[in-house]
Amino acid sequence: MIFGVTMHLWLGFAILALVLWGITGVTQKLSTNRISSERSFLWFCWAMVALSAAVLPVAGLHWALGTLVVVCSVAGGALNGLGAWTSFRALESGGKASIVISLVSLYPLLTVLLAVILLGERLTWMQTLGAFAAIAAAILLSLEEAPKTDAR
Amino acid sequence: MTAVARAGAGPIFSAREGRSMPVSETIPTRKRPAWLFWSLVTIVLWGTWGLVSKIASSGMNAYVNQLLYTAGLAPLLVFVAWHVRRNETGDKSQGRRVGVSWAFLTGILGGVGNIFFFQALVKGGKASIVAPVTALFPMVTVLLAVIVLGERMGRAQWAGLALAFIAIYLLSA
Numbered sequence: 075m076i077f078g079v080t081m082h083l084w085l086g087f088a089i090l091a092l093v094l095w096g097i098t099g100v101t102q103k104l105s106t107n108r109i110s111s112e113r114s115f116l117w118f119c120w121a122m123v124a125l126s127a128a129v130l131p132v133a134g135l136h137w138a139l140g141t142l143v144v145v146c147s148v149a150g151g152a153l154n155g156l157g158a159w160t161s162f163r164a165l166e167s168g169g170k171a172s173i174v175i176s177l178v179s180l181y182p183l184l185t186v187l188l189a190v191i192l193l194g195e196r197l198t199w200m201q202t203l204g205a206f207a208a209i210a211a212a213i214l215l216s217l218e219e220a221p222k223t224d225a226r
Numbered sequence: 227m228t229a230v231a232r233a234g235a236g237p238i239f240s241a242r243e244g245r246s247m248p249v250s251e252t253i254p255t256r257k258r259p260a261w262l263f264w265s266l267v268t269i270v271l272w273g274t275w276g277l278v279s280k281i282a283s284s285g286m287n288a289y290v291n292q293l294l295y296t297a298g299l300a301p302l303l304v305f306v307a308w309h310v311r312r313n314e315t316g317d318k319s320q321g322r323r324v325g326v327s328w329a330f331l332t333g334i335l336g337g338v339g340n341i342f343f344f345q346a347l348v349k350g351g352k353a354s355i356v357a358p359v360t361a362l363f364p365m366v367t368v369l370l371a372v373i374v375l376g377e378r379m380g381r382a383q384w385a386g387l388a389l390a391f392i393a394i395y396l397l398s399a
Contacts, residue, residue: 084351085398087342088359094339096366100374101332108325116310117326119303121333126296129341133289143285144294146278151298153278157271159302160264169261177265179364184273185357193280195354204396208358211393214386215364 172217179212280353288344355397365390
C-alpha cells in the first residue's frame, strides 16, 4: 500500500510504462524541434529494432507459440504504428491539435469496451469510475491554455 | 504545453508530436471533416492494440511480445524510410544529428515502456484497467515539460493531473 494505492505487481509495471512513455513526450518534442516528425518517427522505429535485437538473447523465443498470440502480437505493432500515422493525418488534414489529441485520448474507452465484451473482463464500480476518470484526465492534460491576448 | 507525446501507446508516437507539423486551424464546416475520420480511425487502431496485446500476453512473455510487435511495425518502417529518402534534403546539420539522437532515445524509452506495459498484462493486469492507467502518461510529460522545457501548465492540465491521481487510486481498488 503506497499513498492509499494497493500496489499490485501489474500496477507497478503499468506505472513504469506510464513514466517511460511520459518521458518520451519530452524527448519526442526535443527531436521534432530539430527534424521533421516523419524522420523522427523513422528513427523511433529504428530504435525499436535495436531494442528488439538487444532483448533477443534474453527473450526465450521458441517455436511453440500459439498462432493466435503471434498474430495478435504482430498485429499490435502494426496497429500502434498505423495509429501514429493516422493521428498525423488527422492533424495534417486540418484538425486543431487540441481537439484531435483530446479525441484520440478516448482510445482506452474502446479497449475497455472490447475487453469487457470479447475477453469477459469485469470491473468493479470503482474501477469503472476510475477508467472514466483516467480518460477524462488524459483529455484535460492534452488541453493547452489559450494564449493570453494583450487587452491594450 | 507544446508538442509532446507518445506514440503511443501507448500508442507509440503520440499525436501530440504532430503539433510540430504545419496545421491548418480552419475546420471544414459542410462535409464531414477528414480530421474527424482520421481521429476516429486512430481511436480504433490504438483501442484495438490494448485488446490484442492482452491476448498476446496470455501466451508469451513481454520480451517476445516486444520482438513480434517490432516485426509488425517493420512494414511501416520500410514505407516511412522510403518516403523520407524520397524527400531527402541533403541537410546534414548538427541540429539534425541532435534531433535524430532524441528520436532514437524516444524509441528506446518507448520500447522499454512497451515491455513494462506487456509485463503488466502478463502479470494479471486486465486490459480494461492497464490501458486507462498507461494512457495517463501525459501527466509525466506535462510535469517534465514544466521542469525541462520551462513550459507552463494551464488550469485544465492541473485539473487533469489531480484527476489522474484519483483515477489511479480508483483503478487500483
